[in-house]
Amino acid sequence: MRKILIVDDDQKTRTLLKTYLEKNQYEVRLAHNGESFLSEFQRYTDELSLVILDVMLPDTDGFALCKIVRQRSNVPIIMLTASSDETDRVVGLELGADDYIGKPYSPRELLARIKAIHRRTGLENTAPPRFYRFLGFTLDCVERTVVDAHGELVALTGLDFQLLKYFVEHPGDILDRGILSEETRGRDSGPLDRSLDVQISRLRLRLNDDGKQPFLIKTVRGAGYVFSADVIASQI
Template identity: 45%
Template structure:
């Protein structure tokens, strides 16, 4: 980690609440039992209707969402979730092709696992996503306000000066949250990749640059001449200007 990378306080995932959406009741029950034994709280739903009922009834910290479901499929449900919130989503599917994974991630999923899989891998990926999104992080304020925008960390939602919600995918939210928590501080690409994607950045890896480009399309008046998220050549990115913390 470089000197410009801001340290992130340790985040506990103990007791996080997970909703498993899979039309195979045996898989849902087994995963719920396994995650429960690992210290997480897990419920299962068999389709999109049951998913929405569960989400309306109680708070969840992440969703494990099967791609192949009766009625609305996982991609449709993920898009709908992204329209309403930025709840972390891990796609679960029998399709292992790279194109399917890319479509799932572009829809707004935070991660993607192909069946058959080791439950230990799902647990590790869940914990990584929860850490990246700041579950149970005490120092995290309820809202971050900057340049007329408000980032609600409880709803994981970005709104403009008029209070209208703006589109923000899972990785985009994680990156913006990291930048907003450290305004006017240069965060290098390696640190950002580690925090946002939970992995080391490889040579030629431009995932963070693409993520920044998407954020600029949402935040900047002219994304070609960014004033808010600025590039520091050969180092990384910084969010320019003051950030107000509420809550």
Template identity: 45%
Template sequence: MAPPHLLIVDDDAGIRDLLQGYLHAQGYGATAVGDGKAMWQALREGTFDLVVLDLMLPGDNGITLCRKLRESHDLPVIMLTAHWQASERVAGLDAGADDYVMKPFDPVELLARIRAVLRRATPSTKAEPRMLRFNGWRLDTRVREMTSPGGRVVSLGGSDYRALRELLASPHRPVSRDHLVDQVYGRDRAPNDRAIDVCISRLRQYLDDDARKPSLIRTLRNQGYVLTADVHADA
């Protein structure tokens, strides 16, 4: 399967070059253009999975372009904005944007948002595995129960289960806090609150992972969390 191909629309050449190079390095296809006219031409000539759209552009601004996109294309849109006013962020979401990222931004954060939006936009074609095994533990996905190597059963609440599933989906790879907040809680929670950290703390307790020096769910500074165990799925 071909990797997702992203269309970046930003009049700042430095941001275009930064994002295009970073996304290529992460295995994504990326085309970068500087305004709405070039965006429409790119859409006529290519196929894309998501648009990263700057709010402030020459000619039609990002909100106008997003609204027009919604009329003709079924593409997820992430808005880039340097404005902190809630009214403009709300206007972008009302125009059909799936998410927004504030400038200046960390490309790692933007990539986490891109992954989350693509996941929500793309229906899964795989059946949910009945059992996931990791580090001697078993997770029954149908009843949301974990069984320890010694046979102890732990029932998981909704947020704990969703957080664990995100970590199990990417073993040995960092999962950002922002991505976890988005997938576990949705857009209603602020990314800078501590709810996801409390959730991870509970999971460590369930998994007998020493909170002072965790080895199974490790914290990576400025990156998020990583599950250090191999994961095996059973139908």
């Protein structure tokens, strides 16, 4: 069950999020104000796996909705706020929100937050693949190992493995530096932080991926990185 209810008064934002999340196998319900949100919430309360609340709405605010939701349900809540004021974030968390994200944000960042919450609540990939195979390599999520086409073990650090695992879970997606840093280190990387670039260079070296003309992990200038190989995921 991965049904998400989103309330946002901006039609373009609602449409963008619905399209993006549905491409990632989520069912999405939309509301444009507090009244329509409460109607949808009452209808789908027992089916929802997540609620996303915009703080600023034409007829109410996300804090009031958060309070109502938490009185009726334990469904996870993400707050969307355009304010840089820490008070807004603290208030939302105190009212029972599970996470917040500041505007502007990318759909990929929001997706990462959604997946993190679903992992914590046991709703994300309840039966995840054990193996990911690409270009002769096999990544084993249980043993946390990678072997090449000759069955030789590829020497990777824990961070290297986590980074590669995230890449093979999102083949073909352009992944920005912030998401990659958060997934591997639990924090965003600053503009002068080159540790992620060093890690990717090391991972390319371990996979015999030419740093000058990489065929596995490609750099998308100004956007991030993309894992370009075809990936087959399986339990066996």
